[in-house]
Amino acid sequence: MSASRSPVRQSSVRAHNLALVLQTVANSADRPSRAAVSAATGLTRATVSALVDDLIAGTLLTELDPAPRTGAGRPAAGLALAPDGPAGLGLEINVDYLAACVVDLTGAVRHRFVTRADQRLLPPCDSLAEVIRLAARAQQAATADGLVLAGAALAVPGLVAPGGLVRVAPNLGWQDVDAVTPLTAATGLPVTVDNEANLAALGELRADGAEPTFLYVSGEIGIGAGIVLDGELYRGGRGWSGEIGHVTVYPDGRPCRCGANGCLEQYAGQEAVAADPDLAAAALGIALSAVVNLLDLGVIVLGGGYAPEFERLRGGIEAELRRRVLTADLAPVSLRAAALGADAAMRGAADAVIRGVREDPAGWLATAQAV
Amino acid sequence: MSASRSPVRQSSVRAHNLALVLQTVANSADRPSRAAVSAATGLTRATVSALVDDLIAGTLLTELDPAPRTGAGRPAAGLALAPDGPAGLGLEINVDYLAACVVDLTGAVRHRFVTRADQRLLPPCDSLAEVIRLAARAQQAATADGLVLAGAALAVPGLVAPGGLVRVAPNLGWQDVDAVTPLTAATGLPVTVDNEANLAALGELRADGAEPTFLYVSGEIGIGAGIVLDGELYRGGRGWSGEIGHVTVYPDGRPCRCGANGCLEQYAGQEAVAADPDLAAAALGIALSAVVNLLDLGVIVLGGGYAPEFERLRGGIEAELRRRVLTADLAPVSLRAAALGADAAMRGAADAVIRGVREDPAGWLATAQAV
Numbered sequence: 001m002s003a004s005r006s007p008v009r010q011s012s013v014r015a016h017n018l019a020l021v022l023q024t025v026a027n028s029a030d031r032p033s034r035a036a037v038s039a040a041t042g043l044t045r046a047t048v049s050a051l052v053d054d055l056i057a058g059t060l061l062t063e064l065d066p067a068p069r070t071g072a073g074r075p076a077a078g079l080a081l082a083p084d085g086p087a088g089l090g091l092e093i094n095v096d097y098l099a100a101c102v103v104d105l106t107g108a109v110r111h112r113f114v115t116r117a118d119q120r121l122l123p124p125c126d127s128l129a130e131v132i133r134l135a136a137r138a139q140q141a142a143t144a145d146g147l148v149l150a151g152a153a154l155a156v157p158g159l160v161a162p163g164g165l166v167r168v169a170p171n172l173g174w175q176d177v178d179a180v181t182p183l184t185a186a187t188g189l190p191v192t193v194d195n196e197a198n199l200a201a202l203g204e205l206r207a208d209g210a211e212p213t214f215l216y217v218s219g220e221i222g223i224g225a226g227i228v229l230d231g232e233l234y235r236g237g238r239g240w241s242g243e244i245g246h247v248t249v250y251p252d253g254r255p256c257r258c259g260a261n262g263c264l265e266q267y268a269g270q271e272a273v274a275a276d277p278d279l280a281a282a283a284l285g286i287a288l289s290a291v292v293n294l295l296d297l298g299v300i301v302l303g304g305g306y307a308p309e310f311e312r313l314r315g316g317i318e319a320e321l322r323r324r325v326l327t328a329d330l331a332p333v334s335l336r337a338a339a340l341g342a343d344a345a346m347r348g349a350a351d352a353v354i355r356g357v358r359e360d361p362a363g364w365l366a367t368a369q370a371v
Numbered sequence: 372m373s374a375s376r377s378p379v380r381q382s383s384v385r386a387h388n389l390a391l392v393l394q395t396v397a398n399s400a401d402r403p404s405r406a407a408v409s410a411a412t413g414l415t416r417a418t419v420s421a422l423v424d425d426l427i428a429g430t431l432l433t434e435l436d437p438a439p440r441t442g443a444g445r446p447a448a449g450l451a452l453a454p455d456g457p458a459g460l461g462l463e464i465n466v467d468y469l470a471a472c473v474v475d476l477t478g479a480v481r482h483r484f485v486t487r488a489d490q491r492l493l494p495p496c497d498s499l500a501e502v503i504r505l506a507a508r509a510q511q512a513a514t515a516d517g518l519v520l521a522g523a524a525l526a527v528p529g530l531v532a533p534g535g536l537v538r539v540a541p542n543l544g545w546q547d548v549d550a551v552t553p554l555t556a557a558t559g560l561p562v563t564v565d566n567e568a569n570l571a572a573l574g575e576l577r578a579d580g581a582e583p584t585f586l587y588v589s590g591e592i593g594i595g596a597g598i599v600l601d602g603e604l605y606r607g608g609r610g611w612s613g614e615i616g617h618v619t620v621y622p623d624g625r626p627c628r629c630g631a632n633g634c635l636e637q638y639a640g641q642e643a644v645a646a647d648p649d650l651a652a653a654a655l656g657i658a659l660s661a662v663v664n665l666l667d668l669g670v671i672v673l674g675g676g677y678a679p680e681f682e683r684l685r686g687g688i689e690a691e692l693r694r695r696v697l698t699a700d701l702a703p704v705s706l707r708a709a710a711l712g713a714d715a716a717m718r719g720a721a722d723a724v725i726r727g728v729r730e731d732p733a734g735w736l737a738t739a740q741a742v
Contacts, residue, residue: 159698167701213608225665229605236667237584238702243664246697248657250622260695286619290661293614294596296607324631326617327530330538331609 014051015362017043021051022060022081022361031064031078052079058365059085059148060105060357081106086357086364087142089152089189090350091135092196093127093179095119095171095221096270100134101343102142102149103350105357107206111141112343120221124177132186139187150357150364152189153349154179155196157222159240164193170257171222192352196345197242198233200303200338201226203348205233207339211299215291216338217244217284218304218345219273223265227295245269247287270305273313281313285320292325292333303338304345310337385422386733388414392422393431393452393732402435402449423450429736430456430519431476431728452477457728457735458513460523460560461721462506463567464498464550466490466542466592467641471505472714473513473520474721476728478577482512483714491592495548503557510558521728521735523560524720525550526567528593530611535564541628542593563723567716568613569604571674571709572597574719576604578710582670586662587709588615588655589675589716590644594636598666616640618658641676644684652684656691663696663704674709675716681708 024040025032032040038048055061062082083104092099096118102111113134119127135152142149156179158169164180183191201216205228216226223245227234235241245265246258253262266272267283288300302310314335321335322328338344357364395411396403403411409419426432433453454475463470467489473482484505490498506523513520527550529540535551554562572587576599587597594616598605606612616636617629624633637643638654659671673681685706692706693699709715728735 159701168697170697227665234600234666237669238667238698240698240702241665241667243667243697246664246695247661248620248695251620251653251657258697263695282622286622287661290618290658291665293617294598294612294662294665295605296609296612296614298608324617324619324634326539326541326614326629327609327611330530331611 011362015360017041017047018051018055018361018365019359021048022055022358025061025079026081026358031080033078037079054365055361056082058361058368060361060364083108084146085148086150086354086368087147088350088353088357089135089138089142089149089187090155090199090346090348090353091131091152091183092155092346092349093119093131093172094155094157094196094345098127098131098134099343099346100131100138101346101350102138102145102147103347103354104147105354107351107354109343109347109350110145110147111138112346113137119172124172124174124179125182127172128179128182132183135183135187148368149187149189149353150367151353152183152187152191153199153352154183154191154193155199155345155349156193157196157220157224159243160193160195162239164191166193171220194349194352195224195226195242196220197224197226198235199226199346199348199352200340200344201228201242201301201348202233203340203344203346203351204228204301204303204338205231206348206351210339213297214299214301215288215295215297216301216303216344217288217306219268219270219302219306219309220304221270223269225291227297244287244291247290249283249286273305273309277309277312278316281316282320284313285317286324288317289321289324292321292327296327296331298331298333300333300335301338302335303340304342307337307341382733386731388412388418389422389426389732389736390730392419393426393729396432396450397452397729402451404449408450425736426732427453429732429739431732431735454479455517456519457521457725457739458518459721459724459728460506460509460513460520460558461526461570461717461719461724462502462523462554463526463717463720464490464502464543465526465528465567465716469498469502469505470714470717471502471509472717472721473509473516473518474718474725475518476725478722478725480714480718480721481516481518482509483717484508490543495543495545495550496553498543499548499550499553503554506554506558519739520558520560520724521738522724523554523558523562524570524723525554525562525564526570526716526720527564528567528591528595530614531564531566533610535562537564542591565720565723566595566597566613567591568595568597569606570597570717570719570723571711571715572599572613572672572719573604574711574715574717574722575599575672575674575709576602577719577722581710584668585670585672586659586666586668587672587674587715588659588677590639590641590673590677590680591675592641594640596662598668615658615662618661620654620657644676644680648680648683649687652687653691655684656688657695659688660692660695663692663698667698667702669702669704671704671706672709673706674711675713678708678712 225242250262256263596613621633627634
């Protein structure tokens with residue numbers, strides 16, 4: 001039935017099955033037994049056992065033997081993701097803070113470092129040097145825990161080209177900054193760079209109870225958005241989607257540093273929220289109504305600096321949504337604060353590393369063996 | 372390797388392979404031979420021949436025997452989609468016109484009927500009765516050609532629920548109108564109803580040279596949009612994406628019939644374009660900049676009533692895009708008039724029927740046999 005005649009290699013079958021077993025354990029509500037994994041995947045028990053042994057040896061899974069229950073506190077027997085194996089290093093450079101965190105394979109944040117400092121007056125190399133210092137502290141803490149960092153990802157509030165070059169980060173004053181090379185050299189890890197709102201949206205997507213389709217809006221000095229459709233980040237034709245901060249709300253309004261007038265950022269950036277939360281909420285509501293009219297999204301998540309201000313902003317935003325969204329009466333839009341608050345971007349960055357391991361455990365096992 | 376153990380039934384293999392052969396012929400640049408289809412699909416020549424015979428008997432394919440070339444005008448030998456088999460009936464009810472067309476399996480428009488008449492003062496049943504009259508004329512013309520209509524699709528400028536109920540069409544004055552039942556009864560065909568901008572975007576997607584990702588904007592009395600991402604229409608969470616006509620351009624501006632103020636429709640609907648094309652172009656440019664900032668789309672197609680006004684609107688729109696799109700310097704946005712002009716929605720409607728046949732030829736063969 002298939003048009004493809006190319007043989008499937010044994011090594012790729014093993015890689016596929018390792019990922020299948022790991023995902024099956026990761027998606028289980030409780031700790032499944034080897035027999036349960038066999039039943040869920042359709043693989044034989046012998047195959048599952050061999051794969052599980054490899055995943056345990058590679059510190060990707062742990063297993064507790066069945067034992068008689070002796071008390072309510074005893075963990076259930078079975079397989080679970082290992083908390084002491086590979087971990088992800090999440091980094092963030094934002095306009096008024098720098099951050100780093102270590103997230104293990106189970107998704108738990110093991111370490112978290114934040115430095116508040118205005119980056120707008122600094123040259124890019126100074127911001128990079130400071131985030132490298134945070135990264136080194138995080139690496140030491142991870143090593144002390146016995147974790148092995150599988151990679152690092154950096155979140156920046158700007159337009160990032162596919163290879164990781166930061167083309168423009170207007171609120172940092174960056175233009176064509178290569179953050180990959182110095183970070184790779186300093187950490188010795190594979191490094192990726194991505195837009196902070198995109199990574200924050202991905203972080204939020206992995207949080208408990210997240211909807212599969214939502215708009216994530218990150219309010220810092222600048223404003224960015226991540227569009228999540230059916231569990232996938234929508235990046236746009238060139239990877240530069242989500243620039244909600246430059247959606248026009250008042251066409252002849254305040255000049256923006258991008259060169260246009262009346263951009264949302266001028267009315268609902270962090271400083272504007274502090275100065276006039278009602279105007280900020282109205283401006284946000286106007287821009288968010290445009291998003292809902294265009295994309296018919298039922299959930300909007302307010303993150304970054306908006307998360308702690310959520311209750312102050314909510315009423316004003318909702319009033320505009322009711323008034324300006326054509327389908328408001330037919331299909332309500334729900335608004336909520338980000339579950340991860342201002343940590344969403346660095347969490348999403350660390351999570352991107354972890355997902356790489358979870359999706360390709362064979363690659364991780366090969367790397368771990370080589371080390 | 373697969374977790375699924377359910378057997379594949381012979382009938383579903385045949386259905387899959389019929390579709391595979393039909394698509395292979397449809398996507399070929401020239402008329403492929405049975406041997407070429409075998410090579411392209413990986414199916415044996417005997418299997419391909421049996422399937423091709425069924426598709427020819429069902430008037431889905433035609434075949435010309437290889438013959439010595441006797442002149443430049445002789446068609447090439449080989450397989451092609453049949454122009455005399457199933458066809459689609461495309462219908463449209465818009466604010467100031469009604470339309471019907473018949474499109475054959477090759478995508479050619481065989482018949483086209485348009486009636487100009489303002490529908491705003493009419494009750495929905497009158498508009499439906501008039502479109503049913505156009506449908507009857509189209510059916511007669513199709514029958515005279517020996518075509519068999521496989522179904523009908525109706526385009527309306529409004530919000531359509533998944534089952535085909537028109538929830539709201541503000542510029543027609545419709546609310547909760549069932550167009551499926553009367554059209555099914557009158558035509559005897561399977562009928563679907565969809566938003567006109569969505570169908571127009573699909574029509575445009577099938578036109579020669581169309582990009583896989585673009586925004587289609589339809590300017591009539593109202594304004595709608597269809598968002599095409601990677602060759603697929605993006606319908607949104609509830610199916611109500613693309614309401615660009617109600618994106619706010621001037622927050623305290625003209626009252627709109629939707630209840631809000633300053634909607635794009637009030638500045639760039641057909642009547643506004645006639646009254647002040649420069650203001651219309653500026654308003655369109657502001658709203659389109661929001662779309663590009665959010666979705667990073669590289670192509671915008673202006674259709675419906677905008678197509679004939681394209682050169683008058685272009686400069687004003689492009690000026691706003693240059694000014695308001697954050698990535699304008701990095702990734703230019705190209706603007707073009709719809710290839711299908713004002714016919715895009717009815718063409719897209721007919722095309723939706725045709726695609727149904729092309730994607731499930733086994734279903735068509737079963738129906739045709741039963742008739």
